Amino acid sequence: MYSTVFFIHSWWAYLVLLVLVIASINSLIGFFSKKEYGASDFRISLFTLIVSHIQLLIGLVLYFVSPYFNAFGEGGMGEVMKDSTLRLYLVEHPLMMILAVVFITVGYSKHKKKLTSQPKFKMLAIFYTLALVFVLSRIPWSCLLYTSDAADEEDSVDLG
Helix, strand or coil: CHHHHHHHHHHHHHHHHHHHHHHHHHHHHHHHCCCCCCHHHHHHHHHHHHHHHHHHHHHHHHHHHCHHHHHHHHHHHHHHHHCHHHHHHHHHHHHHHHHHHHHHHHHHHHHHHCCCHHHHHHHHHHHHHHHHHHHHHCCCHHHCCCCHHHHHHHHCCCCC
């Protein structure tokens, strides 16, 4: 099960990253060029919201089926925080990605309440760009590209 969820999470991450970059650039261009907020802008922001929430759900499943998760029971939080790999996968990456999804959600909600184009683009530009920075800061770049060897290797991780 871990390999399948890891595969989906790894490849879906590309879609999330692409859509989030497009949404951030679109909102920044819309804000600075003072263009009218249209249906395509709404669709881009909504698709970003949906794709990021799906990735969050996949990530939560992966978190609990991951062999890394056993480290909490074996060594406790102190051991997890001492090991940079465990800290990345069990604390830093999940926390930053959850915050990124929160920023996307807040930005989307706030932009819907605005009545004119400039404030709509401003809300999206601020929150979606912050989310992009958070995502880029804690992507585990070494395993972003799925390989069957990487998943098989992580299936047999010895944490003890």
